[in-house]
Amino acid sequence: MxxxxxxxxxxxxxxxxxxxxxxxxxxxxxxxxxxxxxxxxxxxxxxxxxxxxxxxxxxxxxxKEKDQLVERVKNVIIELVHHSDLANLDQSMVSMIASGVNRDYTYLSRLFSDSEGLTIEKFIIYQKIEKVKELIGYGELNLNEISVKMGYSSSSHLSAQFKAITGLSPSKFKSAGSPGRMAIDKI
Known part of the structure; x- marks a missing residue:
C-alpha cells in the first residue's frame, strides 16, 4: 500500500x-x-x-488527493531549494514543479493557495530565505556566492528579499549570531 x-x-x-x-x-x-x-x-x-x-x-x-498534491508540491520545492544547486537549473522552477507533480502549474498554484493561504511563489521565497539563513550561519560563502548558489540575479536582490522577510539585512542577521531559523516543515 x-x-x-x-x-x-x-x-x-x-x-x-x-x-x-x-x-x-x-x-x-x-x-x-x-x-x-x-x-x-x-x-x-x-x-x-x-x-x-x-x-x-x-x-x-x-x-485526500488534493492534500497529497499540495504536499508533493512542497516536497519538490524543498528538494530543489535545499538539496540542489539553483544556479545550475536548466529549466524554470515553475516547470520543474509542474513536471515533478505531473500536473498543470495553474491548477497547482490555485490549489496550493487555497490550501496553504499563500502562493507557491511566496513558499519558494520563504524556503530560499531559510536556506540563505543556513548558508550565512555556516560562514563559508560570502553574500555574492550565496546569491549565485540560490539563483538570485544579484546580491542586492537577495538582500532586499531577505530584509523583507526577516526584517534584518543579511549582515545584521550574521552579526546577531544567525537568530530565528525555522524548521523546513514549519514554513
Missing amino acids: LLHVKNMVCGRCIVAVREQMEKLNFLVSDITLGTVQIHPDPEGTQLENIGASLKLLGFELID
Missing part, C-alpha cells in the same frame, strides 16, 4: 519513517520524500496505529 506522509522533508525523515514502519512489522519496498510503499497492506486498526505512531514523530498520514 502506498501511504502519503506529511512533513517528510529530508533524508533523516525517510530513515525515521522507515524505522517506524519496520517497528510496526511492515516491509518497506519504496520510500521517498512524502511517500512510503509498505507490505502487507494494513488491516483493521493498523492504519490508525501507523497514523498515531507517525504523529508522535511529527509526521501525518494524508488521505
Whole structure:
C-alpha cells in the first residue's frame, strides 16, 4: 500500500519513517520524500496505529488527493531549494514543479493557495530565505556566492528579499549570531 506522509522533508525523515514502519512489522519496498510503499497492506486498526505512531514523530498520514498534491508540491520545492544547486537549473522552477507533480502549474498554484493561504511563489521565497539563513550561519560563502548558489540575479536582490522577510539585512542577521531559523516543515 502506498501511504502519503506529511512533513517528510529530508533524508533523516525517510530513515525515521522507515524505522517506524519496520517497528510496526511492515516491509518497506519504496520510500521517498512524502511517500512510503509498505507490505502487507494494513488491516483493521493498523492504519490508525501507523497514523498515531507517525504523529508522535511529527509526521501525518494524508488521505485526500488534493492534500497529497499540495504536499508533493512542497516536497519538490524543498528538494530543489535545499538539496540542489539553483544556479545550475536548466529549466524554470515553475516547470520543474509542474513536471515533478505531473500536473498543470495553474491548477497547482490555485490549489496550493487555497490550501496553504499563500502562493507557491511566496513558499519558494520563504524556503530560499531559510536556506540563505543556513548558508550565512555556516560562514563559508560570502553574500555574492550565496546569491549565485540560490539563483538570485544579484546580491542586492537577495538582500532586499531577505530584509523583507526577516526584517534584518543579511549582515545584521550574521552579526546577531544567525537568530530565528525555522524548521523546513514549519514554513
